Amino acid sequence: MKTSKSEKVNNLFVICELENGKVAEISQELLTKGRKLADQLGCSMEALIIGHDLQEPEKEAFEYGADVVWLADDPRLEHYTTLPYTRIAVELFKQEKPQVALLGATSFGRDLGPRVSSALGSGLTADCTALEIGEHTDKKAGKTYKNLLLQIRPAFGGNIIATIINPGHKPQMATVREGVMKKEKIRKPKDGEVKFIDVERFVRAEDFVVHIIERHMEESGVNLKGAPVIVSGGYGVGSKENFEILFRLAGLIGAEVGASRAAVDAGFADHDRQIGQTGVTVRPKLYIACGISGQVQHIAGMQESAMVISINNDPEAPINKIADYAIVGNLEDVIPKMIKYYKQNSK
Amino acid sequence: MKKFKIIVLAKQVPDTRNVGKDAMKEDGTVNRAALPAIFNPEDLNALELALRLKDRYPGSTVSLLTMGPPRAAEIIREGLYRGADTGYLLTDRAFAGSDTLATSYALSRAILKMGDFDFILAGRQAIDGDTAQVGPQVAEKLGIPQVTYAEEILEIKKNTVTVKRRLEKGVEVVESVFPVLITVTGTAPACRPRNAKLIMKYKRSTTISERQNISEDYISIYDDRPFLNIPEWNVGDIDAEPERLGLSGSPTKVKKIENVVFQAKEAKVLQDDDKSIDWLMKELIRNHTLG
Numbered sequence A: 001m002k003t004s005k006s007e008k009v010n011n012l013f014v015i016c017e018l019e020n021g022k023v024a025e026i027s028q029e030l031l032t033k034g035r036k037l038a039d040q041l042g043c044s045m046e047a048l049i050i051g052h053d054l055q056e057p058e059k060e061a062f063e064y065g066a067d068v069v070w071l072a073d074d075p076r077l078e079h080y081t082t083l084p085y086t087r088i089a090v091e092l093f094k095q096e097k098p099q100v101a102l103l104g105a106t107s108f109g110r111d112l113g114p115r116v117s118s119a120l121g122s123g124l125t126a127d128c129t130a131l132e133i134g135e136h137t138d139k140k141a142g143k144t145y146k147n148l149l150l151q152i153r154p155a156f157g158g159n160i161i162a163t164i165i166n167p168g169h170k171p172q173m174a175t176v177r178e179g180v181m182k183k184e185k186i187r188k189p190k191d192g193e194v195k196f197i198d199v200e201r202f203v204r205a206e207d208f209v210v211h212i213i214e215r216h217m218e219e220s221g222v223n224l225k226g227a228p229v230i231v232s233g234g235y236g237v238g239s240k241e242n243f244e245i246l247f248r249l250a251g252l253i254g255a256e257v258g259a260s261r262a263a264v265d266a267g268f269a270d271h272d273r274q275i276g277q278t279g280v281t282v283r284p285k286l287y288i289a290c291g292i293s294g295q296v297q298h299i300a301g302m303q304e305s306a307m308v309i310s311i312n313n314d315p316e317a318p319i320n321k322i323a324d325y326a327i328v329g330n331l332e333d334v335i336p337k338m339i340k341y342y343k344q345n346s347k
Numbered sequence B: 001m002k003k004f005k006i007i008v009l010a011k012q013v014p015d016t017r018n019v020g021k022d023a024m025k026e027d028g029t030v031n032r033a034a035l036p037a038i039f040n041p042e043d044l045n046a047l048e049l050a051l052r053l054k055d056r057y058p059g060s061t062v063s064l065l066t067m068g069p070p071r072a073a074e075i076i077r078e079g080l081y082r083g084a085d086t087g088y089l090l091t092d093r094a095f096a097g098s099d100t101l102a103t104s105y106a107l108s109r110a111i112l113k114m115g116d117f118d119f120i121l122a123g124r125q126a127i128d129g130d131t132a133q134v135g136p137q138v139a140e141k142l143g144i145p146q147v148t149y150a151e152e153i154l155e156i157k158k159n160t161v162t163v164k165r166r167l168e169k170g171v172e173v174v175e176s177v178f179p180v181l182i183t184v185t186g187t188a189p190a191c192r193p194r195n196a197k198l199i200m201k202y203k204r205s206t207t208i209s210e211r212q213n214i215s216e217d218y219i220s221i222y223d224d225r226p227f228l229n230i231p232e233w234n235v236g237d238i239d240a241e242p243e244r245l246g247l248s249g250s251p252t253k254v255k256k257i258e259n260v261v262f263q264a265k266e267a268k269v270l271q272d273d274d275k276s277i278d279w280l281m282k283e284l285i286r287n288h289t290l291g
């Protein structure tokens, strides 16, 4: 006989990433989104924070909406390594049985997420561009699942968006790229409960078989997320050398230079300039797309720009559908003219 | 001198640069047959790191493992032409529709069947899904450590390996015990080209399925030269539980596929003449979009 009274509502977890002992921006974004999803699900949102030399990250987690913060603090956990972090997340999830777990699609989340999902046999969807709560009816089995996490991402090929679900498995796991969700502080820093994880109980000595010998981290000079104007180049730019005119225009109008994946793959631009589903998401007031066709994975990262100008020699390029101004022509002619007339008119 | 057994996980992927509208199937999976198929780029970087280990430690062996349709044997031949010693093709209709979890289960079963190993190298991610999930999921299933985002293998000691990782914001050097699974980024050295002698040696290498249609005259060469046989394994060969494979073994399901309808903004179309560009720049300055 089944009783429902003992069934507790399972919670939503965000596995947080730290930067200098504080909650990293990507995790602040996930907590903000997680809060909204948890409200819809009628469950609490809990943050898992693992590290050492912590600078009161729980306060930030509370500010971004966490009800509970689970803290695992141990000198051996100062920097991320796969096995001990995996063990802590897996054991905690076995105990708490969350219904949803979110991670950033960073080198941290992309190393840890699949490991945890593999151990728990749960589904994991990478690079979601939207997360919603909804239901699903499996017609064959005649079964309806309520309150599922709808994991929405552009799918391979064409202009297609796929909605992925994990009806039979918990936790439903998803990663999200930096910048996709907006962050917002909604509470006072003290509104929440801290639970300390007994690290010894979860990790074993053999989890510490990978050691960090050296680390050189530097802030990337590229700040796409904060740039008010972005000049972005695609495969149509043709070469790394040709990207120079984009840099010239950008330097002149106070813009940052972005790129499509095809341009990055071809070696025309560095990886940290990639915009789109698997790059950065941006919301500038002006986005100038040069030689970019406008595939859905690219659009996913820039469609919220206030204004879009496209420069493309193909009048039918899909990017023109979302552009405010579509300049039909070769970028090597158009950009020098933009430089010339900006200089003339801005005086 | 030490000798290592190295496994390289590789995937044949549709060339995402050439995706047509009709390449998607109803159920949300990709109709790979409709696209040109290539050796996943970062798997080639992984192969190169494996071959460099073999150069440094002569007598080491490099074995490819790929899961895919029968035609994925093509990338095994590509690997043999570049210096791999053997390659295994995992192919079975029961694998169709596998998500990353079911795929990692199948690969881990095949790896166990292949025997002892010291290193598993794989590309960080495949260009058709970009998930970067299969490597770590395989490592977890095998219960071995992982080092992701590797760019270079720096040093091997008695039972540890030192690896340089390339992360978003810098580099990290880590030391791990082995056996270990290492995923390799595109910033690692490019793969060496095919070697003319190896092409001669392996151009007739085939799987048993590929040999179904060739003329009798050639069949005997596979008895004389067993290295020309590309072993082909199905679900039974790797002792996999069928319910953990394919759609039934995949916790992620595609609920729906939608065509994106962009809210068409009614773009103002401009030509590339001086007058139009002059007008546009004036407009951007006038409405303070540009300062």
Ligand SMILES: Cc1cc2nc3c(=O)[nH]c(=O)nc-3n(C[C@H](O)[C@H](O)[C@H](O)COP(=O)(O)OP(=O)(O)OC[C@H]3O[C@@H](n4cnc5c(N)ncnc54)[C@H](O)[C@@H]3O)c2cc1C
Binding pocket: A156, A157, A233, A234, A235, A236, A237, A259, A260, A261, A262, A263, A274, A275, A276, A277, A278, A279, A290, A291, A292, A293, A294, A295, A296, A297, A298, A301, A311, A312, A313, A314, A317, A329, A330, A331, A332, B016, B017, B127, B128, B129, B130
């Ligand atoms: C899983 C996955 C994730 C992906 N993630 C991303 C992502 O994050 N970001 C991303 O951008 N893409 C991503 N992609 C790739 C995406 O599908 C496209 O392949 C890519 O965006 C195309 O880049 P492009 O527009 O620069 O190149 P193309 O599609 O080749 O377009 C080039 C354009 O340049 C124009 N052109 C050519 N010459 C000139 C000229 N002289 N002057 C003016 N115009 C010219 C052409 O008309 C064409 O429209 C992803 C794909 C997959 C499968």
